[in-house]
Amino acid sequence: MNWRRLLDHPSLALGLAATLAFALLGLASLIWTPYPIADIAISRRFLVPDASHLLGTDHLGRDMLSLIMAGTLTSFTVGAAAVAIGVGIGVPMGLVAAMWGGPVDWVAMRISDLAFAFPSVIIAILIATLIGPGATNAIIAIGIFNIPVFARVARGGALALSSLDFIGAARLAGLGKAAIAWRHILPNIMSLIIVQGTIQLSLGILAEAGLSYIGLGTQPPATSLGLMLRDAQSLFLIHPSLSLLPGLAIVLIVVALNIAGDGLRDALDPRLRRQELA
Amino acid sequence: MLYLLRRLAGFALTLLIAALVIFVLLDLLPGDPARFILGINASADALAALRLQMGLDIPAPARFGNWVWSMLQGDFGVSHTQRAPVAKLIAERMAVTLPLSVFAMAISMAVGLPLGILAARHRGKPLDTALMVMAQGGVAVPNFWFGMLLTLLFAVTLRWLPPGGFTPWYEDGWLALRGLVLPSLALALPQAAILARVMRTALVDVAGQDFIRTARAKGMTYGEAIWRHGVRNALLPVLTILGLQFAYLIAGTIIVENVFYLPGLGRLIFTAISERDLVLVRSATMVLVLAVSATMLVVDLTYALVDPRLRERRA
Amino acid sequence: MTALVEIDDLAVSFGARPAIEGLTLAIEKGERFGIIGESGSGKSLTALAIAGLLPETARMSGRIRFDGAPLPQDEREMARLRGKRIGMVFQEPMTALNPLMRVGEQIEEAMRLADEAAAPLADLPALLQEVGLEPRHAGRYPHQLSGGQRQRVMIAMALASRPELMIADEPTSALDVITQRLVLDLIGEICQRRRMTLLFISHDIRAVAALCERVAVLHRGTLVELGPVHTVLTRPNQAYTQKLVAATQVTPRQRVAAPKPEPLLTVTHLTRAFKGRGLLHWGEKPLLAVNDVSLSIGVGECLALVGPSGCGKTTLGRMIVGLDSASAGEMDFAGTPYRGADLPAARRADLSLVFQDPFGSFNPRLTVAQSLGEPLRLLPRLAPLERQTRLEEAITSVGLETAMLARYPHEFSGGQRQRLAIARAMVTRPRLVVLDEPVSALDVSVRGDVLDLLARLQADHALTYLIVSHDLDMVAAMADRVLVMEAGRIVEEGTPTALFARPRHRLTQELMAARLPDIVG
């Protein structure tokens, strides 16, 4: 894949740039925020934006910009970790299912069905009652929901590839199933996985917001965009900006990710590209 | 027929394993349901009495067996905290959750599919771009957030619809229906946006296929060909998404029920968990899992019904 | 005679890439006109331009007139013109039919679309009969019909409106030899009976020669030669046409050494049954792709396996190289007994396979060196330096340069890729090479080169070949011995000359009858 080619797609470039901007904003919070987010000062709560607090302060007198930076990081981390779980377990599962077929495939697909049958909120509720609410809980719940998604993508991609002759050629060259999956199938379904990854990342960020909103996600003193929404929702009529800012941040991040995902699909999917030329 | 049997066997197995997972998870729950019911100052003998009453002294495998066996007979046990048959409690909540999911599904289809078709027919034109930008926004707005905005506009400001709550169907069907409008909309928006995108993609895919060219060669315009031959074929991939969406919808109802204080299944589970009502949580979760799995099953079977190729290969 | 279609200075381009340039030609009323060209020549685009079906991304200039009038600009009017006056048949009948609709409905739809002028229409059964289908076929879905039947449905659909012009774009290239001939004959016969103008597009010169009166030769978007079929094909003016025509004549190669009689590979009572897995499939009858086949290949021999698609020849080939395992029976390769996938690794280097599709046989993410080097794993004792030598040797032996080893597959043309595929098959210095349709996916003009290369390699390295193919001419030119296969069984065997001169089995006779006549000057 030629990177310059990728950037020929303006929407992809825009989506990636915006995603990157938010990711950097979040990462920056690791080393610097305008104010520490644990710094509570009731005396300066509900300040309107000014030079010292660019986005104002919240109900505990914390700096909104700092909170949004840290919250963005949490949202990304939760989404990305959940994608990592989905990819880490789902992709090998899908590859194994496709390569070995038969009963192995059947078992893998039943496991995947099983994971599908538990909506992430239910998993989150179950886990929250077991180990208590928290970001980890959200990661696991969303991650479990991601597993069958990636398993299916990997399995479908692998099945489509396995009828191609270069897989036969590799078998003739004495490569085992695992080696074929690793050397020949994985690199060729990587684009599918990346595209699905951006989609699941944006869904994960939304799901984290939902879980935090019902109190099952991130817990104070840590913060996430969803938690900020939860904290601010009852104040909406009095201090609307406290919920509009994190809400807007979620919408922008998700839109950026989706645009990037769509762009990636267009740029990476050879079938679409061929259609464009033919 | 064989396909149906095989699919049903897989379905039953999935449910059984799901039941086992739920049971194991919930049996490990930290916390004593008896203490929760009786509260802070309960005496030890009162606690022991309640534990006995709740059957917490029977060994776990036997409890699992009893649970599954009685569920098969339609007996879901009695709730510890609510002192009522679980089957009745779940049935009451289903009267809200089921119509809510179905309405949301119907709205999302009624909005999403035509918009997706419209966008695909005007692919690359401003209308397409505008619709897809809207869809991007729709996907990105958290539904609880959207629900709150809807309430502020339609319930608080305009007072067209109730801000939440639910009148039982038997009391006043019209009021019940009105109560479900805003929550269904809140649930449906992101789903409609997703559907519009999926429908558009599927249709654009189909539009590139040879039989659309054949239809045009027969004398149809592009639009006619898309409408008569494209849409039905494009609905096949959409069907899969619809099945998945139901899972998302159910997850969504749990959150949206909170925003609109609807007495749905999600809130039942939610309160039951915080009250450590093992029997209720177990069975209600099982019902949700059943609902999702059954939808998947129905989608699979519909697929076979719609697509003659599958019907044959799998029959 | 007046022209039905007049094309004047047609140019079609995609972005900056021109696909057709300055094309001018006219198709007379009632004539059968052919366009010949290889992939990318613009022949299909020409047809689509006439029907107003060019892809949206294409830009078109120049004029096209149909029956004296310019093509309507309005989409609906153009669609109605297509519906009433033009019938079209496409290459791939499986994808060209709506998979969710019964074929009868699809034909009726074409009738209704042409019915606006209330012209008396042929009813469906009559139409089906005309294309050689039975009334019961109308109730079937496309996947329930064979390839030939589907193409007949397509033809019926094209005829439904009693069009003046029938455009047939590669209507037979997806069909097997026997069906191909039947469909060609059907098209010719119908055009004659209905006095319909035909625009026939094909890469197969002999099909065009058999069917058309006049022909245009297209190459890379420009018209190379135009004239009566007989003149153009027997006395071509242009070098390109000459090359094309020459490529259709496969010259029998010279045998260097007679094959030795001792067998390299013997196959005894080999059977491969396919059945559904799992308990719930136990009642189903297994499908026997290969059914009790016995054969042997001598050292240095070139054995050909021919038969219609689905006869099991490819499955047999895959078992021989160890990609698939037999359900019953056994094979013996140079003293090693095996059933397929259990072929010992040490023996695998002695066997290799050249795949049919040069596009799918290379992993796009690996360099040529990586792909070619992969089979060398079978020779673990090879020193790194030796490996490099082997690669260079292999790539030069197929006529490519060593510098190409660093490139990726997408940088090569189809013919080059097939050479690379052959190089990969040679890199372990095998004794037996199975060639699965080695040239059928290639353009005619490069087929000859690839066959020559195969013949040279066989001579140089004393190779034994098993060719799996449906192409009788190629087989006649290459093989020492031919096996004819049908429904998993070998039905006839002999030298090409003997077999093709006096076919005894019904299938062999049909195959011979389906051969299109050679172009003779």
Added chain:
Amino acid sequence: MRATKSLALAMAGLLLATGLACAQSTEIRIGVALEPPALDPTAGAAEAIDVVVYQNIFEGLTRIDQTGAVQPGLATAWTITEDGLSYRFTLAQGVTFHDGTSFDAEDVKFTFERLLADDSVNAQKALYQSIAAVTVIDPQTVEITLSRPDGLFLFNLGRGDAVIVAPESADNNANEPIGTGPFAFVQWDRGSRVILEQYGPYWGEKPALTKASYVFISDTATMTNALLAGDIDGTNNFAPEALAVFEGNPQFKVLVGSTEGETILATNNARAPFDTLAVRQAMAHAINRHDIIEGATYGYGVPIGSHFAPHHPYYVDLTETYPFDLDAAKTLLAGAGYPEGFSATLKLPPVAYARLSGQIIASEFAKIGVRLELINMEWAQWLEDVFANKDFDLTIISHVEPFDIGIYANPDYYFGYDNPEVQALNETLNATTDEAQRKVLAQQIQIIIAKDAVNGYLFELAQTGVWNAKLEGMWQNAPIEGVVLHDIHWVE
């Protein structure tokens, strides 16, 4: 936002105008945050049960009025023997249960025998352990003898845990409560609401309302919307953070009153380092009550310096025992051997005041080197971990039982405070019936526990009700859990 609000008000005015045309309403819809798990107040601790049924469906022998005083209930009069061990109650006449069965002394006997039985699941069984016997004198008279004097006995009889139930219906009270109160249970749409209707044959003075629904809305924003949209007529306890929406809005009235909820930073006195007095004193100095009350209750809490309700006549103001002073706190910590501070966990139950106070306290404590890890918990888990197993360092909780200073005399109580002096004082207090003496004793205990800094004393929870401006008769204070409907009525 201003535009939305004023538009909302305009629309509200419109609706009100149409409402005026109708006859005077006698119905009310009340929003409550928590749905009761069941409706039997004698078989569960949930406050939410009492909110719906107390004094509405069920009545006890005595009742607590809105000042917290004991008033006659089903017992119209009583006499107490000199030794304080025998109570003779005269029962009201013509009382019937909502199922039509009549009420008499046998029901009283049944109620207490059920409460004290071995298999009783009454959450407050311990409060009634002093009962030795319940004797039916005649259908209108019943005598209860105690094994020891109990100064709070009459108050305890007025609690929801001791309401009188009938043997015919007691087993079904969880789902279909049958009592003697002015309102009868009609239906319970679980997850949604409970509907009550005036009970025609009620023996006492008839209430103004004919119908009442309790609508369960747990979410503050949703509650706000429901109030603004007129979907509910009021709520007894609204989250203080959003009160600003209704203050100054003429359509609504905000009632701020007191509760019995002492909110404390409960400290595990049995666990190091909290077993050291200096450490607890240091923490007491590091508590900034002003900020906590502002941040967690938006100024609606009342500061407390000990475990006692400020509106109670026995109250002593001890808030200045350990004034906010970080330097003093650091010095004390250093003296106790923690110059660098220490780390501890703070387990928080799922209530807003606890979660917010926790964040603020963690931020304050960080300044003296005490690093708190916040652990949020669901109620059941909190009850198990903190309350039952005493596995905690610090927690924040509101003790809502009225006059519950006696918990400091129980060394097995979850915060593990074992002081023989307090135990002795409390025993005397329980056995004392003389008001003046009781006051002295109670104040002594207050001072000791404040000085010992047993727990961090934060604030007394306020009750902040929001009601339609045309409603009258609601309780402003909450001396006991319950939304008593009897006096509520609509006015022009």
